Amino acid sequence: MNDLARTIRVVTLYPDVMSIYADRGNLIALRARCRQYGIGCEVTAVGIGDGLPADADLVLIGGGQDQEQRRIAADLAARGVRLRDWAEDDVAMLTICGGFQLFGHFYRTAEGEELPGVGIFDVTTVAPAPGAPRCIGDVLADAGDLGEVVGFENHGGRTYLGPHARPFARMRHGFGNNGDDGTEGAVYREAIGTYLHGSLLPKNPAVTDRLILAALRHRYGPGVKLETLPPDPYAERAHRAAAAVARRRGRPNP
Amino acid sequence: MAPGFGPRERGALLAGRAAGQVVRRLGRGGGTALPGLIAGRLAPTLIESAAAQLGHGVVTVTGTNGKTTTAHLLAAIARGAGLRPLANRSGSNLERGIVSSLVDAVDPGGSVHDAARRLGVFEIDEAHWPLLAPRLRPRVALFLNLFRDQLDRYGEVDSIAAAWRAAVSRPGAVPTLVLNVDDPSVAQLGEDTRGEVIGFGIEDPAAALPAPEHATDARFCRCGATYEYDAIYMGHVGLWRCRGCERRRPAPIVSAERVHLGAEETQFDLVIGERRVPVAIPLAGLYSVYNALAAAAGAHALGLPIEATARALADSGPAFGRQERFHVEGRTVRLLLAKNPTGLNEVLRALEAAWPPLTLLAMLNDGIQDGRDVSWIYDADVERLAGLVGKLVVSGRRAEDLALRFALAGIEPAAVDTDTRVALQTALLATPPGGRLEVVATYTAMLEVRELLASMSGAGHYWEHDE
Numbered sequence: 001m002n003d004l005a006r007t008i009r010v011v012t013l014y015p016d017v018m019s020i021y022a023d024r025g026n027l028i029a030l031r032a033r034c035r036q037y038g039i040g041c042e043v044t045a046v047g048i049g050d051g052l053p054a055d056a057d058l059v060l061i062g063g064g065q066d067q068e069q070r071r072i073a074a075d076l077a078a079r080g081v082r083l084r085d086w087a088e089d090d091v092a093m094l095t096i097c098g099g100f101q102l103f104g105h106f107y108r109t110a111e112g113e114e115l116p117g118v119g120i121f122d123v124t125t126v127a128p129a130p131g132a133p134r135c136i137g138d139v140l141a142d143a144g145d146l147g148e149v150v151g152f153e154n155h156g157g158r159t160y161l162g163p164h165a166r167p168f169a170r171m172r173h174g175f176g177n178n179g180d181d182g183t184e185g186a187v188y189r190e191a192i193g194t195y196l197h198g199s200l201l202p203k204n205p206a207v208t209d210r211l212i213l214a215a216l217r218h219r220y221g222p223g224v225k226l227e228t229l230p231p232d233p234y235a236e237r238a239h240r241a242a243a244a245v246a247r248r249r250g251r252p253n254p
Numbered sequence: 255m256a257p258g259f260g261p262r263e264r265g266a267l268l269a270g271r272a273a274g275q276v277v278r279r280l281g282r283g284g285g286t287a288l289p290g291l292i293a294g295r296l297a298p299t300l301i302e303s304a305a306a307q308l309g310h311g312v313v314t315v316t317g318t319n320g321k322t323t324t325a326h327l328l329a330a331i332a333r334g335a336g337l338r339p340l341a342n343r344s345g346s347n348l349e350r351g352i353v354s355s356l357v358d359a360v361d362p363g364g365s366v367h368d369a370a371r372r373l374g375v376f377e378i379d380e381a382h383w384p385l386l387a388p389r390l391r392p393r394v395a396l397f398l399n400l401f402r403d404q405l406d407r408y409g410e411v412d413s414i415a416a417a418w419r420a421a422v423s424r425p426g427a428v429p430t431l432v433l434n435v436d437d438p439s440v441a442q443l444g445e446d447t448r449g450e451v452i453g454f455g456i457e458d459p460a461a462a463l464p465a466p467e468h469a470t471d472a473r474f475c476r477c478g479a480t481y482e483y484d485a486i487y488m489g490h491v492g493l494w495r496c497r498g499c500e501r502r503r504p505a506p507i508v509s510a511e512r513v514h515l516g517a518e519e520t521q522f523d524l525v526i527g528e529r530r531v532p533v534a535i536p537l538a539g540l541y542s543v544y545n546a547l548a549a550a551a552g553a554h555a556l557g558l559p560i561e562a563t564a565r566a567l568a569d570s571g572p573a574f575g576r577q578e579r580f581h582v583e584g585r586t587v588r589l590l591l592a593k594n595p596t597g598l599n600e601v602l603r604a605l606e607a608a609w610p611p612l613t614l615l616a617m618l619n620d621g622i623q624d625g626r627d628v629s630w631i632y633d634a635d636v637e638r639l640a641g642l643v644g645k646l647v648v649s650g651r652r653a654e655d656l657a658l659r660f661a662l663a664g665i666e667p668a669a670v671d672t673d674t675r676v677a678l679q680t681a682l683l684a685t686p687p688g689g690r691l692e693v694v695a696t697y698t699a700m701l702e703v704r705e706l707l708a709s710m711s712g713a714g715h716y717w718e719h720d721e
């Protein structure tokens with residue numbers, strides 16, 4: 001540990017367009033956690049039309065309104081081959097809400113327009129008929145060996161998993177991908193898609209640690225170890241408090 | 255008997271007044287909403303007929319941030335100019351709050367007392383303005399800004415902007431629009447109206463931010479291109495210009511120049527056309543300049559003289575919970591409302607101007623009026639206070655979330671307690687005698703802590719606060 005020679009290279013996609021509901025919180029938490037580990041964290045922001053760096057260990061993309069998704073969709077699709085290669089190469093990814101939707105096959109807007117995705121997750125997303133309620137509320141979900149994850153979701157689109165997709169978590173409280181099938185998000189290799197917004201990494205250090213470890217392994221080889229630190233006490237307390245809120249007022253699911 | 259009221263409306267008014275008296279007698283809040291709720295139910299057209307009685311008509315104040323302070327300042331200006339403003343109170347800015355204030359203004363005979371001198375100054379929730387404006391038929395409609403706020407409740411910012419545009423372009427009575435030209439989503443409402451437009455804005459690039467903030471809520475022009483800025487004052491508000499079309503910030507008719515931001519007060523030159531008057535307001539922060547400027551522009555739209563405006567601005571105190579001061583146990587407590595990322599950024603900026611090290615009580619609630627989703631705290635630049643805070647106490651129902659946010663910004667809390675009373679006591683003890691405690695709170699947290707501060711300092715309940 002405390003080996004400043006180790007540095008992960010992070011790419012944030014469209015941070016000024018795709019960051020609604022405080023998605024930047026994830027980057028703040030990632031940087032802070034890297035600091036605790038003594039790992040360097042080099043961040044490159046990539047906007048519309050900017051070149052992607054030659055390589056990356058971790059890719060972050062947040063959510064946006066329909067208008068913003070429409071705006072980035074073509075630019076993102078043009079980077080599809082590269083991003084898919086990265087995913088196959090076990091680059092860590094955290095894609096949230098609108099970003100998650102566009103890392104699936106497509107997002108069909110309420111107007112019926114189909115925005116192509118990069119297809120890393122075998123998922124499709126459809127905006128519901130006008131007037132259908134948005135999926136808004138506190139979330140508590142079971143993410144397997146990552147334990148319980150907590151957060152807040154706010155999305156119109158309903159996401160459906162294809163045969164090759166694994167969910168990120170199983171719902172306990174909240175809507176999840178579509179409100180019906182009890183799934184939340186998706187996982188492919190080291191890529192995570194989820195509807196939990198900007199306080200995901202701050203309040204779920206287990207997810208942060210997973211991403212950091214995957215990024216380190218991408219950079220330094222599969223043998224790399226991360227001697228996991230205990231969660232930050234503030235993060236742990238915030239996690240517990242958010243879980244209690246979700247249990248009290250989150251929509252039970254199933 | 256008032257010509258505007260039928261028997262049904264008179265009955266509704268009496269019922270509303272009775273409800274208000276009962277609520278107040280029981281000590282259950284100020285009855286700022288219930289009388290209106292009851293009266294509005296019994297006589298749905300009450301709002302139209304009561305508003306129509308006001309001799310000087312109605313001004314509406316809407317936008318995300320600054321409604322209460324702007325309405326408070328505009329009412330003070332109107333009062334100084336000899337009018338009798340009628341305002342909704344304590345942030346009760348939905349239909350029931352407005353009807354409640356109308357209920358209070360009606361005498362037992364059923365007519366609005368002193369109707370000839372009456373001016374309605376109603377702050378209206380930004381999502382409800384399109385529904386309420388056609389019923390209030392305002393003479394002047396003032397739009398402050400449009401920021402992300404409670405996205406879990408109102409949906410996306412774009413939908414509010416679209417609803418405003420549709421509402422101002424509707425046929426029918428056309429109000430004079432008073433628009434913040436520095437906010438592109440507000441300024442462009444001028445394209446949609448057939449009525450007169452009075453723009454206000456800040457003309458002082460020295461007051462601009464050194465770098466854009468993360469919380470920026472209008473990026474795209476109607477033509478689809480992005481904006482560029484010669485100066486950004488806050489969020490997406492500043493000297494903007496479209497990269498793709500001819501649209502740019504219109505020149506304001508009412509402006510603030512030579513802005514000086516102090517720890518306690520703010521000075522600027524109020525410029526209206528050819529006239530220039532120096533103004534000092536006892537409120538901190540650039541957002542207070544916008545609120546004062548908006549009130550001045552509203553007053554100008556009403557034809558009130560600039561001298562009355564400058565005088566009233568200098569003399570007016572803070573609005574409820576917005577930089578209000580209390581004297582408690584030998585300390586001064588300043589209460590600052592912050593309910594969304596841009597609002598919090600502005601409050602943090604005002605605190606940067608205060609004398610460090612700060613003693614700070616920060617409170618985050620997640621009630622319906624605060625927004626259930628508390629992750630917005632990550633959109634605000636809490637990092638601004640790093641190195642300036644001596645003692646931090648964190649409270650509110652989501653104290654743990656806020657403590658984590660501060661810790662991630664490198665500001666470690668000295669204490670975290672969800673109990674408001676305990677947290678306030680801890681924070682007061684952490685404040686040196688004769689010193690100052692800054693309290694930053696979301697809406698319902700502000701109500702809770704204000705109630706405690708009021709009782710400890712002997713100030714009034716919130717429903718007794720308004721003049």
Ligand SMILES: [Zn+2]
Nearest residue numbers: 475477496499
């Ligand atoms: Zn344009």
